[in-house]
Amino acid sequence: MKENTFEKLKEIQQNEFIKTAIDYVGAGVVISDPEQEDNPIIYINKGFEDLTGYHSDEVVGKNCRFLQGEGTDPNALMKIRDGLKNYEEVQVELKNYQKNGRMFWNELQIFPVYIKQMNQTFFVGVQKDITVRKEAEELASHYSSEVKRLSTPIVPVEDHISVLPFVGTIDEERLQQMLDNVSHHVKESKDDYLILDLSAVHSYNQAIHMGIYQLNQLLDLMGTTLIITGIKPEFAIQSVPYADFSELSLKSYATVKQALHAIR
Ligand SMILES: Cc1cc2nc3c(=O)[nH]c(=O)nc-3n(C[C@H](O)[C@H](O)[C@H](O)COP(=O)(O)O)c2cc1C
Structure with a gap:
């Protein structure tokens, strides 16, 4: 991590009020730094730790792709790559995997955020677990084709x-x-x-x-x-x-x- 980015982020993270507020968001929140090699994570909230089972120490410095696995749709990844390349907001639903290997459906939203104070754009990702909804949709679609059959x-x-x-x-x-x-x-x-x-x-x-x-x-x-x-x-x-x-x-x-x- 660039020394000066690190210092400035430390400054932001030391703002207890904001940090606590973000921890209380009922979803995962990730910030990445696209100016560093492979766009690594520089911050995660508690929601991300709860959702994925990974602790902050294990993931800061890594690219977020470690959550992906066999079932992750390559088309969703292509959409993310396109969005990031153009610094545009993207939203996808994709299969991710927790630290213990359990699959979950992630409604992932990524958007660029320009921080004036640091004269730099970061990416903010928001992860929502939509497994229950996706499984209900899959079941409904199965029953619907059974009824038709x-x-x-x-x-x-x-x-x-x-x-x-x-x-x-x-x-x-x-x-x-x-x-x-x-x-x-x-x-x-x-x-x-x-x-x-x-x-x-x-x-x-x-x-x-x-x-x-x-x-x-x-x-x-x-x-x-x-x-x-x-x-x-x-x-x-x-x-x-x-x-x-x-x-x-x-x-x-x-x-x-x-x-x-x-x-x-
Ligand atoms: C802020 C941010 C959050 C991300 N969160 C996730 C995530 O929760 N799950 C995931 O599978 N990919 C996530 N990604 C996408 C991957 O980091 C990566 O961009 C994607 O796999 C496409 O690039 P690749 O083909 O180099 O792997 C996130 C990316 C950014 C910038």
């Missing part, structure tokens, strides 16, 4: 015949999920027939018409015949502007039972 169940009813009942409202996202599920299922099962049952669909929209069109194309490529059951008259009328199903020569029956009977 379960909302388009494909039921094998006989050898090489499966039924896909459409229930409720179909939007773009559900449609994509359905197409993914079907292509995965048909690849594994090598079904000859897939019966798409629309008897539980209450409102028809453009997505459902396009869905049938795309599903038919997909199954055609995979050598599986699409059969539609449970079409209500209003669906047939509404489908005209979106897709010409007569062109697709789709087979359609009133019920799944009738379709199965006809296949046999």
Whole structure:
């Protein structure tokens, strides 16, 4: 550390009032000196010690990257490097590791601070532990994809015949999920027939018409015949502007039972 920087910082740190106030901030606070080789830490608060498990003596003089590990996203680091290079504020969420090896999600904010008294710019970093929020988000996203997956169940009813009942409202996202599920299922099962049952669909929209069109194309490529059951008259009328199903020569029956009977 440059002698004169050291002296001036000592002066600042000796200001008990400010030091105590920063220690009470419910987050980690780090100050680094970009004028020194590898931008080392020159100050940490108590919040940083509590969050990371490292004591001030162990980290002052080091670059903050010692908190990183296997799971740290290289894109977040690139964003930090870019920000520091241009002396701009950056905010990232990244995986860091405590002294005992435990991973935590760090909401890190770094900003340049010009100290007039010292005629120098320093970087101040603020670390917030957002592990609980991140884990809740990951869980919610897992459940959301589970719900979507379960909302388009494909039921094998006989050898090489499966039924896909459409229930409720179909939007773009559900449609994509359905197409993914079907292509995965048909690849594994090598079904000859897939019966798409629309008897539980209450409102028809453009997505459902396009869905049938795309599903038919997909199954055609995979050598599986699409059969539609449970079409209500209003669906047939509404489908005209979106897709010409007569062109697709789709087979359609009133019920799944009738379709199965006809296949046999
Ligand atoms: C003030 C300050 C605080 C920082 N705090 C953290 C931190 O808490 N966690 C972390 O992973 N990186 C932190 N960094 C980023 C690293 O020190 C380093 O800039 C980053 O790893 C990108 O540079 P590199 O590719 O040379 O490692 C901080 C940087 C500065 C300037």
